[in-house]
Amino acid sequence: MKRRILLVLAAILAVATITLVSASCSSKTTTASEEDAPAIAMTVHVKDGEFDPRDIEIEAGGTVMWINDDIAPHDLHFLAPNKLYSGVVRPEKAWIHTFTAAGNYDYYCDFHNTMKGVVVVRPAP
Numbered sequence: 001m002k003r004r005i006l007l008v009l010a011a012i013l014a015v016a017t018i019t020l021v022s023a024s025c026s027s028k029t030t031t032a033s034e035e036d037a038p039a040i041a042m043t044v045h046v047k048d049g050e051f052d053p054r055d056i057e058i059e060a061g062g063t064v065m066w067i068n069d070d071i072a073p074h075d076l077h078f079l080a081p082n083k084l085y086s087g088v089v090r091p092e093k094a095w096i097h098t099f100t101a102a103g104n105y106d107y108y109c110d111f112h113n114t115m116k117g118v119v120v121v122r123p124a125p
Contacts (some may be wrong), residue, residue, distance in 0.1 A: 038063040038098055044117065045069050046089070046109075051117040060124040063098040074115070078107045 041062030045052045047069040058064065068074055068089045076095065078084035082105065086095040099105065102123040109115035 038096065040065045040096070043067060046074050046115075049112055049115060051109075051115060054116070055118045055120070057120040057122065058099065059122050060100060060102050061098065062121070063096060064119060065094050065096045067094045068092065072111070074109045074111055076107045077110050078105050 041058045042056045042064045044056060044064060044066045046066055049070065049072075051066075056064065066076060066086070066089060068091050071091055073088050073090050075088050076084070076086035082101070082103070084097065084105075084107075086097070089095045099119060099121045102121050105119040105121065107117050107119070
C-alpha cells in the first residue's frame with residue numbers, strides 16, 4: 001500500500017515538475033502544484049505480465065495512470081482511433097495520459113505481445 005501511494009505521489013510530482021519546466025520556457029510565470037496535476041480517473045497496474053484491470057471505462061477528459069509494478073520494462077502501443085505511444089515505462093515508474101475524445105482505445109505491450117488492454121472512453125455528459 002505504501003508503495004502504491006509513493007508511486008502516485010511520484011507521478012503527481014513528475015507532472016508538476018513538467019508543468020513547472022514548461023511554464024519556465026514561456027513568458028508567463030506560473031507555479032506548479034498538486035492542483036495542476038490531472039485527477040486520475042483510473043489506475044492500471046502492470047504486474048506479472050498483465051494489465052490489471054485489462055479493460056477500463058472512463059469519460060472523455062479522464063486521465064489514466066499505468067504503474068509498472070513488474071520487474072521488467074513495458075510500453076503501451078495504442079491502435080486506432082489515435083496511435084499513442086507511452087515510451088518505455090521502467091519498473092516502479094508510471095505513465096499518465098488524458099483521453100479527450102470518446103472511442104475505444106486498444107493497446108498492447110510491444111515487449112510482451114500477449115499483454116493487451118482496452119480503454120473505453122465515453123462521451124462526457
